[in-house]
Amino acid sequence: MRLRVTHANHRPTGQQDSAGRSAVSSDAQPAPAPQQAGTTETLQTVRDADGQVTSVVRRTLLPGGLRILSEQMAGVRSASVGVWIAVGSRDEEGALHGASHFLEHLLFKGTRERSAMDISVALDEVGGEFNAFTAKEYTCFHARVLDTDMALAVDVIGDMVTNSVITDEDVEAEREVILDEIAMHDDDPDDVVHNLFALQAWGDSPLGRPIAGSVESIESMTREQILDFYETHYRPATMVVTVAGNVDHDAVVRAAEAAFNRNGFLERTGTPVLPTITDAADPVTPGSRTVTRSLEQVNLVLGVRGLTRNDPRRFVLGVLNTALGGGTSSRLFQEVREKRGLAYSVYSFSSHHDVAGLVGVGVACLPAKVEDTLTVVRAELARLAAEGITPEELARGKGQLRGGLVLGLEDSAARMSRLGKAELVYDRLMSIDEVLEAIDAVTLEQVNALAAELFVQPEVLATVGP
Structure with a gap:
């Protein structure tokens, strides 16, 4: 059965050339006006054959550039929360190889309000699932909880990404964990062959290198380098908060504003950082x-x-x-x-x-x-x-x-x-x-x-x- 979709907004999400997107595709269409800061748009409303609403997607853009998207889904009792940051291993040069992944690990080590144990307990005691991953172009912290615990999940992740302490002791402890992770991947021939394939295709470049870094880069990376990387890339304009499930958009926005308002984080100014859109693929090295x-x-x-x-x-x-x-x-x-x-x-x-x-x-x-x-x-x-x-x-x-x-x-x-x-x-x-x-x-x-x-x-x- 097909569903009927209504696009109630004037702008497809993400098409904001004036905010930094480079639209260079040969098939690119003229971009509609960007969403104004401090406003909310309905991106999609989906109805079933009987006209009942089964899904509503809404988007709020906060003044500092933080984007908050929600999808209200019919017939579920869960809420899945994600905080996406537009930084990954392809943003790393030289000595910073592996910094995105290193930082992802460190943000679980504790904040000014929660210890590492507190972070774990907060989601465990409500039966939630909680994890994170780093890719070549983004980092994501995500949780899945009961709908009644949505605000808790948003608060925990918001606390982690805006309020972490990143101590010397945590850096040294997590350095050993990551070195062990690199060794684990090095023992997996499937991981090794795909990393080797990327290296041959793109050479010793950010796209050609493994996400976790190398033994040499992780051993030499300092706390100061990681903090600088954190300050540079973890900004409202580089972040997207997404929540899907049995949720109300206004409640999601209130939860995000409270969770991300620590240390004046939302007072920073900026427009959303958006990707390059092109159909011209870079060459590879045969x-x-x-x-x-x-x-x-x-x-x-x-x-x-x-x-x-x-x-x-x-x-x-x-x-x-x-x-x-x-x-x-x-x-x-x-x-x-x-x-x-x-x-x-x-x-x-x-x-x-x-x-x-x-x-x-x-x-x-x-x-x-x-x-x-x-x-x-x-x-x-x-x-x-x-x-x-x-x-x-x-x-x-x-x-x-x-x-x-x-x-x-x-x-x-x-x-x-x-x-x-x-x-x-x-x-x-x-x-x-x-x-x-x-x-x-x-x-x-x-x-x-x-x-x-x-x-x-x-x-x-x-x-x-x-």
Whole structure:
């Protein structure tokens, strides 16, 4: 059953060129007037077939640039809270490699009002889930609680990001934890091969380096450097608060204003910091890299330059990626595993950033099967470039994407994440029906044209194994 979506505002979320967004896509449309500070807009109202409201998305822009988005969902008793900061490992240079992730860890260590134990107890005693993660372009602190505990979750996270103490002792203790985490990732061949793939593609650059940093950068990073990084990047204009579930927007705004008003944080001035929007992907460096490890299997990643996050062809790529290696009916699964028994697991993927992207294939096989496996994978990519996919594969790919989208957005945490990413890294918040329509609109000619463009490019290969 399709839902009816009403766009009650005049501006797609995030399109504020005057606030710093660089809209350089060849398909870019004239940007509507930016939202005024101190105002609230309704971005989407969704109704079911009977006209009952099932979802309302609203957005408030505070004077200092802090954005607060909520989605009121019918039929749930939870509230998922996220605080998104527009800083990640791609914002780090030289000695600051790993600073975003280091800082994410340190903000759990205590504030002027709560100890590290107090932070943990506050969410544990109400049965909440609480965590954080760092990506290449953003950092997120998130919690999922009962709807009645929404304000508590907002307050705890707001306290952490505006009021942390970051002591010398905490820095030294967490330094050891992160070094152990780096060692853990270094023991995982899948992590190693994907990091190696990015390094070959983008070199020793912020996009090409691991998010957690290196042993050398983490060992040498000082408390003063981390504090400077914190002051530079943790500002109202770089932050987005998103809440989804059984929530009232005005209550969310009141909770956020109270939680983020510590130490005069909301008194800072600024306009929202927004991403670059372009469909021109940076070039990659073709070639291969190998890391020798004493393993039973060889892990391989083979790929080419892909599309940027906001490229209008991203839905076309989604269908192509699904047909290539997105499930047990995909070409790679059938050819590599089912027909030839070369590997247990094989898949394709696409990774997107604001100005760069990659499309690739991942597979792990026995050392004796490496050459045969690479031969089959390369042959399938060449066949896709020359012949494209079939109408049956197009239909399956669309169906898989549609089902995955709808099923993946049935909980409040997924809806909260959707709001945060739309505001921080996408050009606007698309409704679910809009996305479904974009998938349905993909044609066989579009998929085959994109396959012919992508899979004739020089390859990037990463290998980890004996």
